[in-house]
Amino acid sequence: MAGLELTSVKKSFGGVAIIHGIDLSIRSGEFIVFVGPSGCGKSTLLRLIAGLETTLEGNIRIGERDVTTADPGDRGVAMVFQTYALYPHMSVRENMGFGLRMNGVDKDDIRKRVDRAADILHLDRLLERKPSELSGGQRQRVAIGRAIVREPEVFLFDEPLSNLDAELRVRMRLEIANLHKRLGATMIYVTHDQIEAMTLADRIVVLKDGLIEQVGSPIELYDDPDNAFVAGFIGSPRMNFLDAKVVAVEGDHTTVSLVDFDDIHVRLELERPLAVGSAARLGIRPEHFDASAEIALTVPIEVIENLGGIAYAYARTEDGNPLIIDIKGDRNVVEGKDFTARFDAARAYLFDPETGLRLR
Amino acid sequence: MTDRQKQRLLHRSIVTLAWIIGLLMFFPIFWMILTAFKTEQQAISTPPLLFFEPSFDNFLLIQERTDYTKHALNSIITSFGGTALAMIIAIPAACAMAFKPSHLTRDVLLWMLSTKMLPAVGVLMPIYLICQKFGLLDSRFALVFIYAMINLPIIMMILFNYFRDIPKEILEASRMDGASTFAEITQVVMPLARGGIAATAFLSIVLCWNEAFWSIVLTSSDAGTLVALVASFSSPEGLFWAKLSAVSTLACAPIMIFGWFVQKQLVQGMTFGAVK
Numbered sequence: 001m002a003g004l005e006l007t008s009v010k011k012s013f014g015g016v017a018i019i020h021g022i023d024l025s026i027r028s029g030e031f032i033v034f035v036g037p038s039g040c041g042k043s044t045l046l047r048l049i050a051g052l053e054t055t056l057e058g059n060i061r062i063g064e065r066d067v068t069t070a071d072p073g074d075r076g077v078a079m080v081f082q083t084y085a086l087y088p089h090m091s092v093r094e095n096m097g098f099g100l101r102m103n104g105v106d107k108d109d110i111r112k113r114v115d116r117a118a119d120i121l122h123l124d125r126l127l128e129r130k131p132s133e134l135s136g137g138q139r140q141r142v143a144i145g146r147a148i149v150r151e152p153e154v155f156l157f158d159e160p161l162s163n164l165d166a167e168l169r170v171r172m173r174l175e176i177a178n179l180h181k182r183l184g185a186t187m188i189y190v191t192h193d194q195i196e197a198m199t200l201a202d203r204i205v206v207l208k209d210g211l212i213e214q215v216g217s218p219i220e221l222y223d224d225p226d227n228a229f230v231a232g233f234i235g236s237p238r239m240n241f242l243d244a245k246v247v248a249v250e251g252d253h254t255t256v257s258l259v260d261f262d263d264i265h266v267r268l269e270l271e272r273p274l275a276v277g278s279a280a281r282l283g284i285r286p287e288h289f290d291a292s293a294e295i296a297l298t299v300p301i302e303v304i305e306n307l308g309g310i311a312y313a314y315a316r317t318e319d320g321n322p323l324i325i326d327i328k329g330d331r332n333v334v335e336g337k338d339f340t341a342r343f344d345a346a347r348a349y350l351f352d353p354e355t356g357l358r359l360r
Numbered sequence: 361m362t363d364r365q366k367q368r369l370l371h372r373s374i375v376t377l378a379w380i381i382g383l384l385m386f387f388p389i390f391w392m393i394l395t396a397f398k399t400e401q402q403a404i405s406t407p408p409l410l411f412f413e414p415s416f417d418n419f420l421l422i423q424e425r426t427d428y429t430k431h432a433l434n435s436i437i438t439s440f441g442g443t444a445l446a447m448i449i450a451i452p453a454a455c456a457m458a459f460k461p462s463h464l465t466r467d468v469l470l471w472m473l474s475t476k477m478l479p480a481v482g483v484l485m486p487i488y489l490i491c492q493k494f495g496l497l498d499s500r501f502a503l504v505f506i507y508a509m510i511n512l513p514i515i516m517m518i519l520f521n522y523f524r525d526i527p528k529e530i531l532e533a534s535r536m537d538g539a540s541t542f543a544e545i546t547q548v549v550m551p552l553a554r555g556g557i558a559a560t561a562f563l564s565i566v567l568c569w570n571e572a573f574w575s576i577v578l579t580s581s582d583a584g585t586l587v588a589l590v591a592s593f594s595s596p597e598g599l600f601w602a603k604l605s606a607v608s609t610l611a612c613a614p615i616m617i618f619g620w621f622v623q624k625q626l627v628q629g630m631t632f633g634a635v636k
């Protein structure tokens with residue numbers, strides 16, 4: 001097992017910079033998830049680590065070795081592709097053994113190792129089939145099996161479950177979590193799915209436009225985001241942002257008033273006080289509205305989405321800014337009527353409106 | 361007449377028309393084969409004879425006067441050899457172009473194809489002189505090399521299109537699995553495109569087999585192909601239709617028999633070749 005170290009890794013395609021300089025240190029055995037909006041460079045970063053793209057600037061180390069210029073096959077990494085990328089002309093057994101065969105492992109050994117991996121992934125009875133004779137979930141398991149027989153130091157997954165249906169996705173997610181426990185290998189996983197990211201990750205790396213916005217455990221990112229982008233990206237539905245203005249500063253307490261509402265004051269504890277009159281953005285998560293809280297916002301409800309246990313109300317402030325409220329199944333909230341949502345100042349976050357940085 | 365009947369009539373007339381055109385196109389070949397079994401008198405008789413007592417005299421005469429087996433062997437060696445050489449060059453080249461394309465790939469392909477627009481006589485002098493200087497006139501080696509070169513652009517074009525259909529991820533997966541470039545081509549690309557490769561090879565063999573210009577210009581008795589044999593019969597004895605037909609039949613027969621045998625695999629390969 002080995003950790004991974006990226007030092008100012010950059011990448012451009014045809015003169016267009018895509019990855020702008022990534023520094024990241026991954027501990028041995030860690031489960032890292034890359035998230036970020038489409039096109040932010042998650043796959044590119046993964047492919048740089050895999051060696052499928054050449055790294056011209058920066059350094060990549062796996063364990064003690066500098067692999068910046070090493071061939072993909074010599075890096076001790078295995079990759080599971082979104083499209084599975086199985087060899088269509090080979091049986092499941094041949095697919096899984098191909099990497100070992102290419103590395104000159106002898107036949108008996110290949111057979112044993114493939115059998116062991118097939119056992120872990122419940123593929124025993126499918127070994128003689130061709131990929132075209134497998135279901136999507138089975139193909140994905142073969143793709144994972146092909147990765148594990150090689151006993152790599154680092155596993156790379158690029159949205160491995162996105163082609164599966166919802167139920168299978170949950171099952172495979174658990175299987176991947178179990179696999180990680182069992183193998184203890186370092187894993188890097190790219191996903192669009194919040195739940196996958198939150199449940200699988202030891203640490204999440206939030207990327208945007210080829211830069212790391214924040215790295216931290218799922219709970220750290222949720223509880224203590226460094227900027228408005230991370231705050232909005234982690235958590236579902238996304239955090240509400242309201243324009244605010246600093247009206248008073250006393251010691252380490254700053255009071256802001258909400259621009260969209262008359263006479264609503266929120267008193268927050270900040271380490272670094274702000275100047276009176278400066279603008280800020282106040283963030284509050286939909287699930288942090290609470291009927292027994294102190295600050296009350298009255299808004300007209302446009303739409304209610306009732307999911308049974310949970311219900312979200314979509315409202316709009318007078319100035320037209322959207323507000324999503326988790327109404328916790330309250331049956332008294334009605335579409336088209338006003339509703340008073342309450343929150344505690346302690347639950348609110350403050351951000352710089354220009355830079356998006358968190359004001360602490 | 362109902363619409364249904366009209367449609368059926370239309371369908372039938374199209375099928376009939378297709379058969380008529382098909383038979384018209386086949387007729388010369390049929391007539392050639394028929395004439396091969398006639399005597400010279402029967403061959404030029406008016407009205408043309410459809411029913412007669414077949415004779416093998418023409419074939420025996422050809423074998424007596426020339427060496428059919430040697431020419432057939434030359435044809436086989438030059439067309440299979442030329443194709444093999446071209447494939448050995450084209451497969452890795454097409455792989456490189458399909459899987460590592462650059463912004464110039466299209467231009468390179470176009471340029472390759474453009475060489476096919478040059479009439480062969482345009483390079484007759486230089487090639488003839490080169491062969492002469494290196495003692496390669498009337499040698500199978502020269503023909504193999506020239507056949508490989510003249511078919512290379514078409515082979516490249518077809519293989520490139522087949523290879524482009526292979527998902528890039530499959531090759532990336534093999535690179536992750538530690539496959540060398542050679543293994544990538546032989547273990548992944550070639551099996552995946554085997555239908556396309558077989559079809560391309562067959563096309564190239566047929567093109568080589570039928571190639572007339574270079575084989576007539578550059579060879580005589582030693583390396584002469586079947587086409588050259590036919591040509592040798594046509595000039596001095598142009599009016600001996602029965603013999604000419606017999607030698608032409610003999611020239612076509614091997615490749616037609618070969619095509620008949622591989623057609624099943626060919627069709628199968630081409631339809632199964634699609635990777636998904």
Ligand SMILES: Nc1ncnc2c1ncn2[C@@H]1O[C@H](COP(=O)(O)OP(=O)(O)OP(=O)(O)O)[C@@H](O)[C@H]1O
Nearest residue numbers: 013014018036037038039040041042043044045192
């Ligand atoms: N081979 C390439 N040539 C040119 N541009 C590329 C290439 N690969 C990726 N890009 C560009 O790099 C950017 C990042 O792509 P990448 O695939 O890494 O995004 P991503 O974060 O994985 O997105 P998604 O979530 O949609 O998969 C995109 O703007 C893409 O257009």
Ligand SMILES: [Mg+2]
Nearest residue numbers: 042043044158
């Ligand atoms: Mg991607």
